[in-house]
Each structure stands twice: as structure tokens, then as C-alpha cells.
Amino acid sequence: MSYKAKFKVWRGEGGEGRLEDFTVEVNEGEVVLDIIHRLQATQAPDLAVRWNCKAGKCGSCSMEINGKPRLGCMTRMSTFEEDETITVTPMRTFPVIKDLVTDVSYNYQKAREVPSFTPPADVRPGEFRMKQVDVERSQEFRKCIECFMCNNICHVIRDHEENKPAFSGPRFLMRIAELDMHPYDVADRQETAQEEHGLGYCNITKCCTEVCPEHIKITDNALIPMKERVVDRKYDPLVWLGNKIFKRTS
Amino acid sequence: MTQTTPEAPARRQRAQVKVRTLRTDRWWLVPLVTFLGLSSFLVYGVWAIIDTSNFVEPYIAPFASPCLSTSEVCDGARLFGWAPIGDWYALPPGLLILGLPGGFRLTCYYYRKSYYRSFWLSPAACAVQEPHGKYTGETRFPLIIQNIHRYFFYFAVVIGAILTYDAVLALVHKPLGLGSWILLVNAVLILGYTFGCHSCRHITAGRLNHFSRHPLRYRAWTFVSKLNAKHQPLAWASMFSVMGADLYVRLVAKGIIAFPYA
Ligand code: SF4
Ligand code: SF4
Ligand code: FES
Ligand code: FES
Numbered sequence: 268m269s270y271k272a273k274f275k276v277w278r279g280e281g282g283e284g285r286l287e288d289f290t291v292e293v294n295e296g297e298v299v300l301d302i303i304h305r306l307q308a309t310q311a312p313d314l315a316v317r318w319n320c321k322a323g324k325c326g327s328c329s330m331e332i333n334g335k336p337r338l339g340c341m342t343r344m345s346t347f348e349e350d351e352t353i354t355v356t357p358m359r360t361f362p363v364i365k366d367l368v369t370d371v372s373y374n375y376q377k378a379r380e381v382p383s384f385t386p387p388a389d390v391r392p393g394e395f396r397m398k399q400v401d402v403e404r405s406q407e408f409r410k411c412i413e414c415f416m417c418n419n420i421c422h423v424i425r426d427h428e429e430n431k432p433a434f435s436g437p438r439f440l441m442r443i444a445e446l447d448m449h450p451y452d453v454a455d456r457q458e459t460a461q462e463e464h465g466l467g468y469c470n471i472t473k474c475c476t477e478v479c480p481e482h483i484k485i486t487d488n489a490l491i492p493m494k495e496r497v498v499d500r501k502y503d504p505l506v507w508l509g510n511k512i513f514k515r516t517s
Numbered sequence: 518m519t520q521t522t523p524e525a526p527a528r529r530q531r532a533q534v535k536v537r538t539l540r541t542d543r544w545w546l547v548p549l550v551t552f553l554g555l556s557s558f559l560v561y562g563v564w565a566i567i568d569t570s571n572f573v574e575p576y577i578a579p580f581a582s583p584c585l586s587t588s589e590v591c592d593g594a595r596l597f598g599w600a601p602i603g604d605w606y607a608l609p610p611g612l613l614i615l616g617l618p619g620g621f622r623l624t625c626y627y628y629r630k631s632y633y634r635s636f637w638l639s640p641a642a643c644a645v646q647e648p649h650g651k652y653t654g655e656t657r658f659p660l661i662i663q664n665i666h667r668y669f670f671y672f673a674v675v676i677g678a679i680l681t682y683d684a685v686l687a688l689v690h691k692p693l694g695l696g697s698w699i700l701l702v703n704a705v706l707i708l709g710y711t712f713g714c715h716s717c718r719h720i721t722a723g724r725l726n727h728f729s730r731h732p733l734r735y736r737a738w739t740f741v742s743k744l745n746a747k748h749q750p751l752a753w754a755s756m757f758s759v760m761g762a763d764l765y766v767r768l769v770a771k772g773i774i775a776f777p778y779a
Binding site: 277279281282283284331333334335336351354356357359360361362363398400401404420422423425426427428430447448449450452465467468469470471472473474477478487491492494495496497498499501502503 | 530531532533534538540541542626629630633634639640643644646649651652653654655657660661664665666667715716718719723724726727728729735745
């Protein structure tokens with residue numbers, strides 16, 4: 268069963284561009300990325316799109332479909348009506364290189380600013396002993412495929428370009444939470460999460476959780492627990508006193 | 518994702534899409550319903566503070582519990598016959614107590630999400646541009662005060678216990694009263710909401726990195742995490758149940774609801 272679908276695709280370089288109309292064939296079982304590839308093969312040979320695995324695992328094909336961040340390769344055409352016009356645009360938060368391809372280097376920059384895993388100086392590789400329950404929590408975060416749709420949807424930077432220097436985005440605040448929860452990490456991450464990575468900008472409105480293709484509960488399991496740890500560290504007088512009086516372990 | 522190579526002609530401009538959103542679904546429906554739901558709660562709360570028919574043997578309206586001053590007509594529902602405030606206080610009882618559960622909900626992580634979205638439109642829905650020119654989130658005054666939430670949690674545990682006590686007392690005195698069961702259902706939902714709190718989750722074991730060294734706290738955390746996953750539905754259910762129970766008691770007290778097993 269095939270039909271002709273109406274598409275509007277953003278075309279342009281840098282910020283300049285416009286939505287271009289296409290009518291294109293759709294066959295049963297196809298996904299949006301297939302249609303973009305058909306456009307490339309038939310009507311728009313220079314249409315730029317980033318993709319790699321076509322299996323929802325590489326995180327390359329992030330785009331916005333009818334205004335919502337989605338993986339092009341995981342969005343089935345059968346979720347749309349046949350007479351619906353489907354709008355495909357590049358991720359809004361990052362600068363466009365060409366058409367649907369954005370420059371996501373903001374994310375790599377932010378990734379580099381998070382200090383890597385820091386074990387205690389006296390534990391040598393091979394001496395780590397961890398129970399499954401101790402690492403379970405952070406294993407959820409390691410399902411991340413780095414599609415950066417969470418950072419793209421986050422209104423802190425999506426609607427406020429000026430916040431980019433101060434805010435690392437849900438992806439990397441989650442990375443900080445992952446390391447902070449690690450039984451063998453000794454780096455101080457709570458103070459810096461708030462002061463250097465902008466955790467306080469997050470108002471827990473959960474759009475990152477809504478778009479994550481890996482269904483990671485970013486807000487509930489990483490950002491809010493991290494906010495609570497920051498409260499321990501910076502805002503709770505009782506915890507501060509308790510830590511002074513008793514030598515607490517975690 | 519593969520990294521952009523240095524040679525890539527990275528322009529510093531986003532796509533200039535000049536509409537607020539390209540979403541085609543009814544994204545405004547959820548914030549609208551949330552706005553109406555929360556507003557109705559506020560309006561009801563104000564009315565419940567002014568209204569004085571908050572007690573009818575053996576029921577006390579949740580918004581007026583605990584009964585703290587002797588100037589209130591609620592002798593049958595005193596906590597162990599105790600009235601710490603004495604008789605000088607003559608303002609509505611709700612004023613004494615509602616600040617605590619009110620503050621608990623106001624600073625709750627879920628309610629924050631819901632009113633930031635529905636009242637402040639920041640953002641109204643995902644991928645819908647917010648109307649504000651500047652945004653600093655919870656980094657500075659006044660919103661930085663949200664970090665006080667755990668202290669409201671401590672009080673909320675006490676309030677949850679008091680509402681449970683009220684319900685048990687009512688059940689003992691009137692086991693066949695519909696009101697007793699309404700109060701009980703409300704108490705259960707309130708407890709479910711209270712113990713699913715993110716701060717509670719943090720206190721049980723969320724703050725630890727070695728669950729294996731603290732098996733009891735880990736078990737408590739596991740239980741709280743289950744409630745926590747239902748925090749949003751429990752927030753709504755307990756909000757409507759406390760309104761419903763409060764209204765029911767007041768209607769019985771006013772004689773508007775009057776049947777043998779009321
Ligand atoms: S929950 Fe926080 S980090 Fe996630 S999208 Fe919302 S504001 Fe951004
Ligand atoms: S956390 Fe989810 S949305 Fe964010 S980059 Fe990873 S997979 Fe993508
Ligand atoms: S192409 Fe790899 S996730 Fe879509
Ligand atoms: S009550 Fe909702 S997070 Fe604490």
C-alpha cells in the first residue's frame with residue numbers, strides 16, 4: 268500500500284532558509300528517515316541529513332517532526348494521517364550547518380567540562396569491588412545514545428540562547444548525577460553542578476524526559492536527586508550541622 | 518553521534534523558524550486543564566478558610582485539622598484532648614494550619630512542574646516557545662526558596678499522621694458512617710502522596726552511594742521509589758480527595774447532607 272504524502276522540509280544554510288513543499292511516495296512500514304532518503308534520491312539530491320544506524324541506536328538522526336524532537340529512523344509514517352502535511356525541521360537549539368544537519372558542538376564542549384570519573388588515589392584498577400545495587404541506579408543513565416534531543420528541547424537554552432554558557436543541559440547534568448552517585452567517585456560534583464553547570468536553571472518541567480528515545484527518567488532519577496544533593500550541600504542547615512558533628516559516610 | 522569536524526562550515530545561526538511552535542497536536546489542553554484544576558483548589562481553599570462549619574461529631578474537616586484552640590467547636594476531635602493554643606485565638610482555624618500542607622504542595626517538585634507550565638508558561642508545553650524574554654529558573658530569589666521543600670515534608674508527615682488519627686477516631690465512633698470512610702480514603706491518599714515525595718526518597722537512601730552498606734534504608738528507598746513513580750497521579754488524587762472530604766464534612770455539619778449513615 269503506497270500513497271503520496273505532503274512534506275514540508277526546512278532547507279537552507281546557516282540560519283537562512285525556508286520550508287520547502289514536497290509530495291512524495293510512502294510505502295508500508297516506512298519511517299520518516301526513509302522518506303527523507305527518497306527525497307534525496309528523487310527530488311532534492313543535495314538535501315543534507317545526518318544518519319547512521321537506522322536502528323535508533325546511534326543518535327544521529329535527531330530532527331523535529333511536526334514540531335517535536337524525534338529520531339527520524341524511529342518515527343513510523345503510520346503514526347500520521349495520509350492527508351496530513353508533515354513538517355520536518357532541524358533541531359532548533361543548535362546552529363544549522365545545512366538543511367537538517369545541525370552543529371551540535373555545544374554538547375561536546377559541555378561534555379568536556381565535566382571532569383571524568385575520579386577514583387580514590389589509593390584504589391588501583393582491578394581493586395574495585397561494587398555490588399550490583401550500588402551501580403544499578405547509574406546504569407539507567409548509560410543507556411543514553413547521545414542524540415541530544417533532551418538538550419535541544421530544554422527551554423532553558425532552546426528559548427534563551429544567552430543561557431548556553433551557564434547551563435550544561437539535561438544530558439550533562441545527568442552525567443554529573445551518574446558520577447556523583449558512583450560508589451568510587453571522589454570528585455566534588457555537587458557544588459559545581461549548581462555553580463558551574465547551572466542545575467538551578469532547570470525548573471523540572473520534564474521535557475527532557477518526554478523526548479528521550481531511551482525512556483530514561485532524566486528528571487526524576489537524575490536531576491531531582493541531584494538537586495536534593497545540592498540542597499544537602501548548600502542550603503540545608505541541619506545537614507550541614509549533622510556533617511560537622513558526626514563524620515558521615517555515604 | 519559523530520563529532521563535527523573542525524573543517525565543517527559551522528555557522529553560528531539556528532534555523533530561523535518564525536513561529537512559536539510547529540506542533541500540530543492540542544498541546545494547550547494539558548496546561549489548560551491543569552490551570553483550571555489548580556485554580557479550583559485555590560478557590561476552594563480560600564472558601565474553606567472562611568467557612569466555619571468544620572466539625573460535626575465525629576468528623577473534622579481536613580482543612581481545619583488539627584483542632585488547636587478551645588474557641589473552636591471541635592471538642593470531639595482534639596488530639597488527645599489537647600488544645601495548645603488555648604482560647605484567645607478566634608480567627609478561622611484553617612489559617613493556623615494550612616500554611617504547612619499548602620507550602621508542601623507549593624514547593625513539591627511535581628506541583629512546581631505543573632504551575633511553571635500552566636501558570637507561568639515556562640514552558641506551556643515542550644517545544645512551545647515561552648513568552649518570557651529572560652529566564653533564570655530556580656537560581657535566585659525568590660525561586661531559590663524552593664530548596665526548602667524537605668522541611669515542609671517533615672511537617673507533612675505530621676499532618677498525614679493527624680489526618681490518619683482523625684479518620685481512625687471517626688471510624689471508632691461511627692464505623693458505619695460514610696464520612697468515616699471518606700476520611701480514611703483521603704488519609705491513605707495523602708500518605709501515599711507524602712511518602713512518594715522526592716525529598717523523602719532522598720532522605721531514605723537517595724543521598725547514599727553505597728546502597729549495599731545500608732540494606733534497610735535501601736529497602737525503604739525501593740518502596741518510596743515505587744510511590745514516587747506515581748507521584749503525579751497521587752498529587753491529583755489526594756488533592757481532590759482532601760477537597761472532597763473537606764466539603765463532605767462541611768455539608769454534613771451544615772445539615773445539607775443528612776441521612777442516617779452520613
Ligand atoms: S526538566 Fe530541567 S533539564 Fe529537563 S527539559 Fe525541563 S528544564 Fe530542561
Ligand atoms: S538522555 Fe536521552 S534524549 Fe538525552 S541525549 Fe541521551 S538518549 Fe538522547
Ligand atoms: S539513524 Fe541512528 S538513531 Fe536514527
Ligand atoms: S511532595 Fe512532591 S516532591 Fe515532595
